[in-house]
Amino acid sequence: xxxxxxxxxxxxxxxxxxxxxxxxxxxxxxxxxxxxxxxxxxxxxxxxxxxxxxxxxxxxxxxxxxxxxxxxxxxxxxxxxxxxxxxxxxxxxxxxxxxxxxxxxxxxxxxxxxxxxxxxxxxxxxxxxxxxxxxxxxxxxxxxxxxxxxxxxxxxxxxxxxxxxxxxxxxxxxxxxxxxxxxxxxxxxxxxxxxxxxxxxxxxxxxxxxxxxxxxxxxxxxxxxxxxxxxxxxxxxxxxxxxxxxxxxxxxxxxxxxxxxxxxxxxxxxxxxxxxxxxxxxxxxxxxxxxxxxxxxxxxxxxxxxxxxxxxxxxxxxxxxxxxxxxxxxxxxxxxxxxxxxx
Amino acid sequence: xxxxxxxxxxxxxxxxxxxxxxxxxxxxxxxxxxxxxxxxxxxxxxxxxxxxxxxxxxxxxxxxxxxxxxxxxxxxxxxxxxxxxxxxxxxxxxxxxxxxxxxxxxxxxxxxxxxxxxxxxxxxxxxxxxxxxxxxxxxxxxxxxxxxxxxxxxxxxxxxxxxxxxxxxxxxxxxxxxxxxxxxxxxxxxxxxxxxxxxxxxxxxxxxxxxxxxxxxxxxxxxxxxxxxxxxxxxxxxxxxxxxxxxxxxxxxxxxxxxxxxxxxxxxxxxxxxxxxxxxxxxxxxxxxxxxxxxxxxxxxxxxxxxxxxxxxxxxxxxxxxxxxxxxxxxxxxxxxxx
Numbered sequence: 001x002x003x004x005x006x007x008x009x010x011x012x013x014x015x016x017x018x019x020x021x022x023x024x025x026x027x028x029x030x031x032x033x034x035x036x037x038x039x040x041x042x043x044x045x046x047x048x049x050x051x052x053x054x055x056x057x058x059x060x061x062x063x064x065x066x067x068x069x070x071x072x073x074x075x076x077x078x079x080x081x082x083x084x085x086x087x088x089x090x091x092x093x094x095x096x097x098x099x100x101x102x103x104x105x106x107x108x109x110x111x112x113x114x115x116x117x118x119x120x121x122x123x124x125x126x127x128x129x130x131x132x133x134x135x136x137x138x139x140x141x142x143x144x145x146x147x148x149x150x151x152x153x154x155x156x157x158x159x160x161x162x163x164x165x166x167x168x169x170x171x172x173x174x175x176x177x178x179x180x181x182x183x184x185x186x187x188x189x190x191x192x193x194x195x196x197x198x199x200x201x202x203x204x205x206x207x208x209x210x211x212x213x214x215x216x217x218x219x220x221x222x223x224x225x226x227x228x229x230x231x232x233x234x235x236x237x238x239x240x241x242x243x244x245x246x247x248x249x250x251x252x253x254x255x256x257x258x259x260x261x262x263x264x265x266x267x268x269x270x271x272x273x274x275x276x277x278x279x280x281x282x283x284x285x286x287x288x289x290x291x292x293x294x295x296x297x298x299x300x301x302x303x304x305x306x307x308x309x310x311x312x313x314x315x316x317x318x319x320x321x322x323x324x325x326x327x328x329x330x331x332x333x334x335x336x337x338x339x340x341x342x343x
Numbered sequence: 344x345x346x347x348x349x350x351x352x353x354x355x356x357x358x359x360x361x362x363x364x365x366x367x368x369x370x371x372x373x374x375x376x377x378x379x380x381x382x383x384x385x386x387x388x389x390x391x392x393x394x395x396x397x398x399x400x401x402x403x404x405x406x407x408x409x410x411x412x413x414x415x416x417x418x419x420x421x422x423x424x425x426x427x428x429x430x431x432x433x434x435x436x437x438x439x440x441x442x443x444x445x446x447x448x449x450x451x452x453x454x455x456x457x458x459x460x461x462x463x464x465x466x467x468x469x470x471x472x473x474x475x476x477x478x479x480x481x482x483x484x485x486x487x488x489x490x491x492x493x494x495x496x497x498x499x500x501x502x503x504x505x506x507x508x509x510x511x512x513x514x515x516x517x518x519x520x521x522x523x524x525x526x527x528x529x530x531x532x533x534x535x536x537x538x539x540x541x542x543x544x545x546x547x548x549x550x551x552x553x554x555x556x557x558x559x560x561x562x563x564x565x566x567x568x569x570x571x572x573x574x575x576x577x578x579x580x581x582x583x584x585x586x587x588x589x590x591x592x593x594x595x596x597x598x599x600x601x602x603x604x605x606x607x608x609x610x611x612x613x614x615x616x617x618x619x620x621x622x623x624x625x626x627x628x629x630x631x632x633x634x635x636x637x638x639x640x641x642x643x644x645x646x647x648x649x650x651x652x653x654x655x656x657x658x659x660x661x662x663x664x665x666x667x668x669x670x671x672x673x674x675x676x677x678x679x680x681x682x
Contacts, residue, residue, distance in 0.1 A: 042538035043509075156628065157405070186404040186565055188624050191609040195619045213539060216568075216611030220619050239615040257543035259572035261612055266572055266591060267550065270543035276508055 004175050004207040005054065005092075006030045009067035012049050012058065012231075019282045023049050023062075025231035029209075031175070031224070036201060036208040038218040038239070040254075041228035044277055047211045050228075051177045054209075055094050056084045072174060090120035093168035097180035099160035103152040109163055110148030116170045128170075135166040139196055158189035165196065172204055179211045194221055215258055219243055224312065227251045230288035231280055232304075237313035247315045247324040249293045252331055271331065287317070295319060295327060357395040359431070360527055360559050361416060361446075365390055366425035367583075368411050372632065383632050385411040387583035388425070390658075395526070398553065398560040400574030400591070402567060402606065404628060408583040409563050413529050416561065417448050430526075444474055447520035451532035453512035457504040463515055464500040470523045489518045492555075493548060510541035517548065527559045535566060546573060567610045571595050579603045582631055582639045589664025599666045601646045638669065650675055 012024035024046040031037040039047045053064045056076065069076045071092065076084070093116075096102040104112060113135070114128035123131070129148070136144035139162040152160055161181060168176055178197065182190040198221060201208050210221060218225055222239040227248065235248040246252045256271030264270070275292035278284070287304035290296040299318045308314040309321060317324060366389045371380040386408045393399045401409045414420040415427060418439060427434040429442055447470075450456040457466055467489060468482045477485070487497050493514045504512055513533065520528055533549065534542040550573055552558060564570050570577060571591060578588040579602065587600040598604050605622040624643050629635050635642050641651035654675055656667045669675045 042540060158628075187567065187609040187611075188404055188606065188622055191611065191620055191622050192624070194611075195621055198619055214611070215539065215613040219613040219615045220611045220617060222615075243613060243615045254539055255613065257539050258613060259546075259568045260614075261568055261571055261595065261610065264572065269547050269550070270572070272544045272547060273540040 003030045003032050003070075004035075004072055005209070006068060006070045007054070007066060008069075009065075010050065010053065010069060011063075011065045012046065012053050013063045013065075015061060015063075016281060022280045022284070023231055024053070025280070025284075027226075027228070027231075027233045029226060029233075031207045031209055033174070033207055034201065034205045035223050036198075036210060036221055037224045037226065038210045038212060038222035039226050039228055040212060040215065040218050042213055042277070045228040046231040047228050048179055051094070051179050051209065051211055054177060055088060055092065056081075057088075057094075086120065089116040089173075090171045091173055092175040092177065093171070093173040095161075095164050095168050095176065095178040095181045097183055099157065099164045099184075100152065102164065103160060105152050107151075108148065109150050109152065109155070113148070113163070113167050113170060116167065120171050131170060132166070135169050136163070138169075138200065139163075139166045140192070141166075157185055158193070161185060161189075161193055162196070165193070165200070169200060169204065173206055175207045175209070176201070177209045177211070180213070181210070182217065183212070183214070190217075197221070215243075215254060227254070230277055232288065232316060234289065234317075235315040237309075241313055245325065246328055247321060248289075248317055249295055249324070249327070250289050251315075252324075252328045253292075256332055294331075357397075359392045359394050360429070361391070361393040361561070362428040362431075363389050363391040363412075363416075364426045364428065366412075366415065366422045366427060368408075368415060368420060369423040374632070381632050384583050384634075385631070386415070386422075389580075389583070389585055391578060391585065391588070393527070393559060393561060395559055396553075396557060397576060398562055398574045400570035400577040401561060401563045401580060402565065402570055402577060403580035404565070406628060406631060407580040409580050410531060412580070413448070413531050413561065413563055416527075416529055417446060418442055440474065444470075444523045445525050446527045446529060447523060447525040449513075449516050449520050449528060449530045449533050452536045453509055453516050454504075454536070456516055457512055459504050461503075462500065463495075463502050463504070463507070466504070466515060467519045467522055470519065474523065476523070485522060486518075489522045492521065492552070493518045508541075509537050510544055513537060513541075513545050514548070517545075517552070521552065521556070524556070525558070527561065529561045529563070531563045532565070533562070534569060535564065542569075549573065567606065568612070579606065582629065582634055584639070584667060585665065586640065586668070587664065587666045589666075593664055597663065599663065599671055600640075600668050601644045601670070602640050605643075605645075638667075646670060 007029040010024055010027050014021040014023055041047045052058050058064060066077060110132060113132040117123040117128040117131055132148060133144045136147060141147055141159060141162055182193050194217060212218060219239060225237060225239050225242045226233045227235045229250050235242060235251045242251060246255055253273040259270060273292050278288050278291060286301040290300040304316045305318065306314050306316050366386060367384060368386040370383045370385055372383045373380050389412060403409050411420065415422055418434065429437060434442060464486050467486045471482050471485060486500065490497050495511060495514050534545050537545060553560060562570060562574055574591050576590050577594045578585045581602050587603045598607055605624050608620050609622045623645050637652045637654055638656050641647045648669060651669055656669050657672055658665060658667050659671055
């Protein structure tokens with residue numbers, strides 16, 4: 001599988017009054033054709049900044065640097081704004097979280113849908129119109145032709161999100177980045193939108209980066225998972241590996257926090273991660289999770305080495321794999337799963 | 344009713360705290376500048392009983408009327424028809440202030456529900472000032488006590504909301520709701536604006552407080568995993584009606600209404616390899632101004648029969664709870680020919 005996007009050592013620094021905010025602190029990512037990578041983490045962990053830096057949409061005062069950031073083999077960071085504009089919306093497209101704020105309220109749906117094709121492919125209005133209708137039908141919008149003349153405020157949240165997806169697909173992009181595409185939606189609509197995304201990705205063979213904090217979404221959609229904490233990827237691997245055998249104490253904590261129907265006993269106490277995310281302003285040393293970690297020791301103040309178990313499967317912790325695995329088995333049992341309660 | 348009796352296995356039922364009898368709320372809405380106003384039934388004949396110590400989960404898609412229902416319980420809206428009884432006394436006869444002492448809300452977004460220009464101490468003590476409880480010298484002590492209960496350090500008394508994290512703010516909102524020692528807390532999506540690790544802390548806190556203070560909750564959430572975890576009974580709303588209501592275990596293990604099934608099927612549990620389920624619901628949430636004929640769910644229902652588009656299903660109550668669906672009504676289930 002050839003990599004559509006390959007990133008090593010991506011850093012995003014934002015100057016603030018108190019110094020530099022190191023929002024993304026050296027992350028490696030790669031996603032291949034037809035592959036879905038989920039970046040999961042809590043607010044402020046840098047997942048949205050990562051996606052915006054890939055799209056080149058960060059404000060100029062944010063400093064983006066990377067050892068390598070190649071999109072289909074071409075370095076993104078050395079491209080001019082014009083070159084980037086040619087790629088954005090054409091070869092790579094983004095689906096934003098809030099369809100109401102990311103669609104332009106004063107242009108019709110049709111106008112906004114047709115724009116990328118006219119801009120990037122010199123398509124005629126007629127061709128663009130046909131493609132727009134085709135894609136609106138693909139994303140499950142009925143009476144597609146009449147929708148083209150409607151404005152965003154005339155559509156419901158689920159429909160707007162579908163329009164956003166159709167817009168991202170207009171030029172048949174190689175890479176789609178979806179930032180929390182279903183967070184604002186009902187569960188029923190969420191399932192439909194994700195179903196649709198998975199289907200479209202199969203059909204168009206695009207690479208998909210899905211950014212979310214919802215572990216349910218990750219488990220069901222992802223091929224690969226990257227768990228982010230405080231600007232770093234603390235654990236990555238194939239989705240089954242990360243969910244069935246979480247190694248980093250943060251990943252274990254996250255999985256422990258959510259009630260799992262059929263597994264977590266009703267009304268039992270849920271696991272939690274005490275403490276708060278440390279500030280990322282100024283220099284930080286050692287593991288940034290250590291102040292919330294039950295297993296932290298003196299070694300954690302010095303370093304959080306990357307341990308690579310296999311290609312594409314790694315975690316960031318001083319502890320060896322077998323010890324982390326044992327700890328995981330113990331803590332995940334502690335939340336009062338049905339098996340533990342009946343035993 | 345029989346459902347609750349079977350659950351408590353013969354023991355005396357706790358008294359009802361909240362009762363809604365055939366409550367309807369109609370809004371008059373305009374669709375265009377020149378078109379006449381049309382009625383929108385946000386809540387359409389809801390009958391519900393919440394007993395002391397229960398946690399009623401209220402689920403449904405956006406626009407189904409669950410927030411309107413909550414507003415009526417809080418006295419922020421008055422029902423167009425029907426009656427709300429609080430401790431057996433009709434709400435419109437009771438003293439508005441006295442009712443608000445007993446029923447308190449926790450809102451969804453702790454970023455917008457706290458006044459950014461007031462200190463935490465002032466926000467939490469506001470109910471004490473409004474209700475003129477005790478003398479001002481005792482307020483600080485009461486606030487500090489409640490801060491202890493919700494697990495916030497006392498030093499936040501002088502802080503402002505922007506100095507606190509999302510989870511801390513939601514704790515402030517909970518402290519404000521609890522300072523009057525209410526009986527009922529209406530939680531409208533209490534954790535959906537919070538991160539996963541914070542969500543579990545708040546849910547644990549809500550469960551602990553219920554036990555310690557003997558609270559009754561009405562929990563509105565679209566996160567069914569959360570509802571399953573802390574509710575004792577669940578009501579499913581669709582277009583202003585309660586289409587199914589039963590004990591939590593029954594609902595999640597033996598749901599009957601096709602809409603409940605579709606909702607449950609849409610839940611993404613964190614189990615890799617299962618893929619995204621297809622609920623077969625279609626996209627069109629119907630327009631509440633002109634709801635579909637018969638059973639309002641029939642255009643989206645995979646089990647729709649001929650009679651569903653013509654006959655409004657009767658409310659049925661049996662040992663499994665309350666359901667409104669022709670599939671479970673022996674009188675209308677098989678008369679496909681008649682329709």
